[in-house]
Structures are given as C-alpha cells and as structure tokens.
Amino acid sequence: MGWVGCAPMDGGVGGGGSNDQPAPPPMADNGVRLPGLSTYDPKKWLDFFEHLRQSSLKSHREALVKRHGEAAGKTFDQLSEGTWTVGRSPAGQPTLACAASFWTLNGGVILMDWKGEQSGTAMMFFAKQVPHDKKGVKRLRVDLVQSGETQNVEVLASRFPMIPSMGMMFFKVPSSEALLGAIEDTQDFAVHLEGRELFSGAWHSANSMRKDLTECIEKIARETSQPRPTEKVDR
Incomplete structure (x- = not known):
C-alpha cells in the first residue's frame, strides 16, 4: 500500500485559498532531530x-x-543503514509540530504534522538531486511512486535548511490519519520529474517510529486544544 491521497497544492502553500495548507513551522522549532545531535552542532x-x-x-x-x-x-x-529520529517542538508555542525523520547518507524523508494556530500535515523528501537554488521556492509537478503506486502531484521545492547542499520537496498530505494510516514498516519511494527519475530510496523499521509519532501527534492535539494562558497587563 502506498500513500493515500497525497493532495496536490494547487492553491499554493499559505496562499490564502480554501484548499491551501500553511507551510510548517521553521525547522529549528518543528521537532526535526538530527542523528547524533548530542554530538554534533x-x-x-x-x-x-x-x-x-x-x-x-x-x-x-x-x-x-x-x-x-x-x-x-x-x-x-x-x-x-538508515535511521529514524522522532521529535516535537517545545511546549507553549501557538503552533506545535511532531516530526519523524528518516536519515541516510544521501538524503531522507520527513513526516510532519502540526496543530494550533496553524495546522497541516506533510511529507518532505530531501536529497542532493532535488532542484534548489538561493532564489527561494519553486513549484513543480512530479510523479511520486510509493510501493508501486504512482500519483502525479504539485509540490514545492526549495533548499533544505538543515543541509543547504541538498534540496527539499514538500508534499501536502490530507490529514494526520492519512499520514499515519499509510506508513508501512518497509517502504520504497521514487520521485520522477518530466519522465526522469530524480531520486529513489526506501525506509525500514518504521513500525516503532509510527507508534512514537502517533503518540506525539495525539499529545500536541491535546495541548493545542487547551486554552492558552493570557498575559496579565499592568495598569
């Protein structure tokens, strides 16, 4: 089974249309964790x-x-070998995010869900082969192949902020349920642009990650549903 309904971003991310999905919080705040982070700055x-x-x-x-x-x-x-990390953004922010990241020497995948003042779900691939430059974000239409299933979708491509030598593709996913329900323990993927394969790969050992990511998403859903404390104003 591949990904279920990776929604095209025809209205653009954050463009204000009814089908838009805001871009995720900045990488530093959204739970993306680097392998060996305790060792590496x-x-x-x-x-x-x-x-x-x-x-x-x-x-x-x-x-x-x-x-x-x-x-x-x-x-x-x-x-x-390929390794998973799971993290979340710090509590108390208006938008909270959970991210599961699969890292390899050649790039990887980030699965992300965020809730609060902004909400959305996305899958991001990062690799050296992804088109990117310093001018910002490009809109591309690509074929996403996962476990033998192909979807033609519009994506956003930009530099990967954590590793600027790599590019990143942002795929909008319809919901948290669609994201979690489509995760397989082992899954292959490939992205094609204009009939040419840009990159391909596979993740493994995703069952335990899916459990951790599910718990994280449930937790930020509870936290963001609670009223935020209001600041007292001195008179």
Whole structure:
C-alpha cells in the first residue's frame, strides 16, 4: 500500500485559498532531530556532509573519526543503514509540530504534522538531486511512486535548511490519519520529474517510529486544544 491521497497544492502553500495548507513551522522549532545531535552542532553537521561529498565512504568515515572522534563514526554507520529520529517542538508555542525523520547518507524523508494556530500535515523528501537554488521556492509537478503506486502531484521545492547542499520537496498530505494510516514498516519511494527519475530510496523499521509519532501527534492535539494562558497587563 502506498500513500493515500497525497493532495496536490494547487492553491499554493499559505496562499490564502480554501484548499491551501500553511507551510510548517521553521525547522529549528518543528521537532526535526538530527542523528547524533548530542554530538554534533550545526557547523559540524554541515562539515559532515561536505566531507561526504568529497571522499569515498571508507575514507570519509576515517576522516570523520579522526576529526570528531568515534561518535562521528557511529553516526556515519547509522546513516549508512538508515535511521529514524522522532521529535516535537517545545511546549507553549501557538503552533506545535511532531516530526519523524528518516536519515541516510544521501538524503531522507520527513513526516510532519502540526496543530494550533496553524495546522497541516506533510511529507518532505530531501536529497542532493532535488532542484534548489538561493532564489527561494519553486513549484513543480512530479510523479511520486510509493510501493508501486504512482500519483502525479504539485509540490514545492526549495533548499533544505538543515543541509543547504541538498534540496527539499514538500508534499501536502490530507490529514494526520492519512499520514499515519499509510506508513508501512518497509517502504520504497521514487520521485520522477518530466519522465526522469530524480531520486529513489526506501525506509525500514518504521513500525516503532509510527507508534512514537502517533503518540506525539495525539499529545500536541491535546495541548493545542487547551486554552492558552493570557498575559496579565499592568495598569
């Protein structure tokens, strides 16, 4: 089974139309977690991928361990196999988000749901092959293939803010239920643009991630349904 009804963004994200879905909160606040985050600061993470671009896998791992220690080698091994992270935005914000991210050496997938003043659900692919530039966001129509099922959808493409050397495609998903209900433990995917395959891959070990993501989404739904405390104004 593939993704159920990955909705086209014909009205654009945040464009004000009735079918629009606002863009998610900034990456720093929406629960996207990097593998090895306790070891890497953002500059080291960018350095990690810059080394990867310039060297073979074996020499890259050796260089990382020499430069950053054995923890860098462990992170490299996780990315070689593909690894999930699940996180959420800090409590108390007007919009709360949950994100499950599958990371590999060549890119990955982010599954995200956000609720509150803004709400929406999305799937994002990031990879070096995704078209991106410094000018901002591009609107593209692509074929998304998942587990043998193909959907022709309109997406937004931009730079991936956490790894600027990669591009990111933003796919709107109809609902939290559609997102969670379509997650398979192992699932392959590919994106084609104008008849040409841009990138492809597969995730694995998603069952435990789906449980964690479901619990996270349920929790932010409860939190955002409660009245927010009002600030007292001194007179």
